[in-house]
Amino acid sequence: MTFATLSALAEPNRFNIVELLRDCGALTVGEIAQKLGLRLPQSSKHLHVLAEAGLVNVQIDANRRIYSLCPTPLIEMNHWLETFTQIKEEQFDRLEQLLKKVQESENVQNNG
Structure with missing residues (x-):
C-alpha cells in the first residue's frame, strides 16, 4: 500500500469514480463524467491521478479511453x-x- 493510493482516494470525486467503476465495470471518460455530474476535463484529470496511483487501467479504443478498476x-x-x-x-x-x-x-x- 502506498501513500499515492490513500492520497488519490482522499479526494471525493476520485473516491466516487473508484466506487462507480467497482459497481458498473469499465466505462469511458464521458460515461464517468455523465454519471457523476462532472465536466470531461475534470473527469480526465481525476482519472489521470487514479491511473498514476495504479487504481485504474486505461484501454484505448480508437479515440475512446475506457477505464476499469485495478484492484x-x-x-x-x-x-x-x-x-x-x-x-x-x-x-x-x-x-x-x-x-x-x-x-x-x-x-x-x-x-x-
Missing part, C-alpha cells in the same frame, strides 16, 4: 487495514482473559 492497490490497502483489526482483536482477547480472571477471583472470594 491490486485496494487489496494491498485491505491487507494493511487488517493489521489494525488484528491488533484490536488481540486487545479484546486480553480484555476477555482479564475479565475472566476477575470473575474467577470474585467467585473464589464469594465462595470462600
Whole structure:
C-alpha cells in the first residue's frame, strides 16, 4: 500500500469514480463524467491521478479511453487495514482473559 493510493482516494470525486467503476465495470471518460455530474476535463484529470496511483487501467479504443478498476492497490490497502483489526482483536482477547480472571477471583472470594 502506498501513500499515492490513500492520497488519490482522499479526494471525493476520485473516491466516487473508484466506487462507480467497482459497481458498473469499465466505462469511458464521458460515461464517468455523465454519471457523476462532472465536466470531461475534470473527469480526465481525476482519472489521470487514479491511473498514476495504479487504481485504474486505461484501454484505448480508437479515440475512446475506457477505464476499469485495478484492484491490486485496494487489496494491498485491505491487507494493511487488517493489521489494525488484528491488533484490536488481540486487545479484546486480553480484555476477555482479564475479565475472566476477575470473575474467577470474585467467585473464589464469594465462595470462600
